[in-house]
Amino acid sequence: MTLMCFPKILTSFLGPVVWLACGALLPGHATAQGSLGNAPVLASSAVSDSAILDMREAARRGDKARMAALLPATRGHALEPWAAYWEMKARLEEVSLPEVQALLAQYPGTYQEDRLRNDWLLLAGKRRDWAGFAAEWPRFRMRDDREVRCYAAALELAQGRALAPDAVADVRRDWFAQRDLDDGCLLAAGLLHQAGQLPFSDLWKKARLAMEANRPSLARAAVNLDAPDAAAAVAQIQTSAIKYLTGRAAVGTRKGQELIVLALVKLATQDLDQALTQMESKWSVQLTPEERNWVWGVIGRQSALKLQDNAVQIFARVTRDADLNDETLGWKARAAMRQGQWRTVKSAIEAMEPQAREEPTWVYWRARSLMALARSDVDRELPRQLLESIAGVQGFYEKLAQEELGRLTSVPAPPPALTQAEKTAARNHPGLNRALLAISIGLRSEGVREWNYTTNLHTPGGMPERELQAAADLACQHQLWDRCINTSERTRSFLDYGQRFPMPFRDAVVNQSRSIGLDPAYVYGLIRQESRFIIAARSGVGASGLMQVMPATARWTARKIGMTGFTPDQIYQQDTNILLGTNYLKLALDDFQSSLPMAAAAYNAGPGRPRVWRAPGGLNPTLEGALWAENIPFSETRDYVKKVLSNTVDYAAILTGRPQSLKARLGTVGPLPTGAVDLSTELDRPSN
Numbered sequence: 001m002t003l004m005c006f007p008k009i010l011t012s013f014l015g016p017v018v019w020l021a022c023g024a025l026l027p028g029h030a031t032a033q034g035s036l037g038n039a040p041v042l043a044s045s046a047v048s049d050s051a052i053l054d055m056r057e058a059a060r061r062g063d064k065a066r067m068a069a070l071l072p073a074t075r076g077h078a079l080e081p082w083a084a085y086w087e088m089k090a091r092l093e094e095v096s097l098p099e100v101q102a103l104l105a106q107y108p109g110t111y112q113e114d115r116l117r118n119d120w121l122l123l124a125g126k127r128r129d130w131a132g133f134a135a136e137w138p139r140f141r142m143r144d145d146r147e148v149r150c151y152a153a154a155l156e157l158a159q160g161r162a163l164a165p166d167a168v169a170d171v172r173r174d175w176f177a178q179r180d181l182d183d184g185c186l187l188a189a190g191l192l193h194q195a196g197q198l199p200f201s202d203l204w205k206k207a208r209l210a211m212e213a214n215r216p217s218l219a220r221a222a223v224n225l226d227a228p229d230a231a232a233a234v235a236q237i238q239t240s241a242i243k244y245l246t247g248r249a250a251v252g253t254r255k256g257q258e259l260i261v262l263a264l265v266k267l268a269t270q271d272l273d274q275a276l277t278q279m280e281s282k283w284s285v286q287l288t289p290e291e292r293n294w295v296w297g298v299i300g301r302q303s304a305l306k307l308q309d310n311a312v313q314i315f316a317r318v319t320r321d322a323d324l325n326d327e328t329l330g331w332k333a334r335a336a337m338r339q340g341q342w343r344t345v346k347s348a349i350e351a352m353e354p355q356a357r358e359e360p361t362w363v364y365w366r367a368r369s370l371m372a373l374a375r376s377d378v379d380r381e382l383p384r385q386l387l388e389s390i391a392g393v394q395g396f397y398e399k400l401a402q403e404e405l406g407r408l409t410s411v412p413a414p415p416p417a418l419t420q421a422e423k424t425a426a427r428n429h430p431g432l433n434r435a436l437l438a439i440s441i442g443l444r445s446e447g448v449r450e451w452n453y454t455t456n457l458h459t460p461g462g463m464p465e466r467e468l469q470a471a472a473d474l475a476c477q478h479q480l481w482d483r484c485i486n487t488s489e490r491t492r493s494f495l496d497y498g499q500r501f502p503m504p505f506r507d508a509v510v511n512q513s514r515s516i517g518l519d520p521a522y523v524y525g526l527i528r529q530e531s532r533f534i535i536a537a538r539s540g541v542g543a544s545g546l547m548q549v550m551p552a553t554a555r556w557t558a559r560k561i562g563m564t565g566f567t568p569d570q571i572y573q574q575d576t577n578i579l580l581g582t583n584y585l586k587l588a589l590d591d592f593q594s595s596l597p598m599a600a601a602a603y604n605a606g607p608g609r610p611r612v613w614r615a616p617g618g619l620n621p622t623l624e625g626a627l628w629a630e631n632i633p634f635s636e637t638r639d640y641v642k643k644v645l646s647n648t649v650d651y652a653a654i655l656t657g658r659p660q661s662l663k664a665r666l667g668t669v670g671p672l673p674t675g676a677v678d679l680s681t682e683l684d685r686p687s688n
Contacts, residue, residue, distance in 0.1 A: 118142060121133055275299050311335035333365060368383070485502070509523055518589070522644075547577055554568070
């Protein structure tokens with residue numbers, strides 16, 4: 001039996017926290033108030049948690065009358081700021097700025113105060129209420145909303161003030177990062193263009209990127225800022241790029257040339273061969289060098305995404321790498337890696353913007369390219385410096401850089417232990433406690449948002465590192481492993497492996513893994529990436545539990561291992577989820593010839609895709625594991641495989657107490673041996 005106490009915040013939402021309630025709870029017993037992992041938390045209050053939960057349900061339904069009726073019943077509850085926020089958010093378009101400011105003043109310093117301010121700023125910007133916007137913008141702490149930042153720039157421009165170069169760069173970055181059409185960044189970009197601070201070429205560049213990403217509304221909006229009369233042409237391109245190109249596409253005028261580029265970009269995403277034919281037979285000679293380079297870059301990127309051998313040859317038609325964006329240059333580098341063309345890898349990476357070039361991925365591959373081209377010890381000095389600049393245990397490429405320098409991954413020395421005062425400060429922190437309480441009663445989304453705001457955004461730069469460590473420790477104590485891990489990962493001057501790589505359910509994971517011949521470190525590495533050890537985790541596509549098992553996969557695996565009486569609800573049972581997840585992973589590993597990266601890719605993206613990716617061709621169809629992983633066409637799966645393998649090495653170092661090699665686990669990936677039967681096709685059955 002475990003005695004759990006939960007802090008209750010009284011009267012002031014920034015004031016001290018006192019311990020009000022303790023309850024004797026059986027381990028794993030879910031109370032009416034919910035639970036935190038396997039450690040239930042009992043929140044006792046004169047105000048029932050049900051009032052808050054009813055309020056949240058009314059907010060989800062948009063039931064303003066019900067929220068207004070429930071609001072008085074939430075007074076005095078520790079989560080009262082949430083209730084007040086939901087109620088005003090629902091009627092925000094109907095209230096005045098003084099009403100908003102009165103509520104903001106009622107809950108100073110809270111997440112809910114700043115989130116409501118965020119919502120108000122968006123509304124004020126949309127209304128072009130610059131006086132209302134200016135009243136609250138200086139007090140906005142989070143500054144994490146791209147559209148609000150763009151509105152702030154638009155405010156300056158609307159009032160006739162030119163933006164400083166760094167502010168222009170910020171708007172340009174936010175606008176180019178925009179994936180869905182929003183009013184704020186479009187407005188700021190248009191005003192910058194009118195002020196002569198954003199050239200027409202940037203407007204069309206945004207349209208090209210949007211067209212390639214199949215976001216036609218973004219493309220139309222960007223074009224409209226420069227050429228409103230081109231709307232019909234953009235719509236035709238979206239409907240049928242080839243029809244536009246073989247019709248009356250205008251050549252010679254700036255607008256006509258740009259529309260042809262848009263059509264060729266769209267065609268490249270739909271029919272790569274036809275785009276090649278169009279460029280070679282007609283359009284290449286009619287485009288400017290910059291336009292031609294961009295289109296060849298898009299065609300090369302689409303070819304590289306398909307892992308085609310001719311991607312490097314297509315990219316070779318680009319006469320100036322500086323005309324390509326960083327994403328396209330990344331795929332030029334990847335295609336060249338597969339072909340062993342290290343000089344091209346080097347030039348593509350060195351053409352990237354400094355921020356992209358300094359990412360560990362490209363620092364590592366630039367160093368590798370320089371090392372491959374080196375002819376003397378003097379030539380090897382720069383790549384060694386580059387590797388040293390990122391070498392460590394923090395991530396995939398940091399580990400690989402360290403191995404290139406002859407060092408394996410070991411568990412770093414722990415940081416100095418937290419003092420009792422530091423732990424007490426975290427335990428008494430109002431924001432952290434509201435987050436814990438919200439999660440404990442079933443409001444996980446709200447609790448996570450409040451936790452992240454408290455640790456990351458309440459003050460510029462987030463909490464100091466020792467406070468982050470103490471907050472992570474608090475999360476660990478409550479078995480909130482996702483907050484424990486994510487909070488600890490924000491520390492840079494030290495690494496607390498106990499927080500970053502926890503091992504809950506250790507007996508179940510280790511015993512089950514070893515019983516079927518799986519490395520427990522690999523299983524832990526995968527679970528950490530899949531669910532962060534949240535038992536009730538559920539993805540948007542229906543994957544569930546610790547190992548995020550799909551229902552169809554669970555049924556198939558249960559039959560495969562002879563498990564009788566399986567029902568879908570068992571996926572959420574800890575031991576059953578581990579049983580089914582580990583067995584499916586073992587089947588994938590066996591069928592992909594013990595390749596850890598391929599089995600991880602199959603677990604994430606399904607077995608059919610890594611089967612296609614395994615032999616992309618080139619001069620040497622067998623690739624080192626890191627190079628194969630970097631060429632995975634899906635960014636989510638590429639990131640997933642790298643993180644699972646990096647996690648695996650960390651867990652192996654913890655479990656064995658010995659230095660570990662990431663390269664050894666990555667191995668090589670290539671085609672099946674001649675005459676071998678591809679057993680991985682059996683893994684397709686759950687989706688059939």
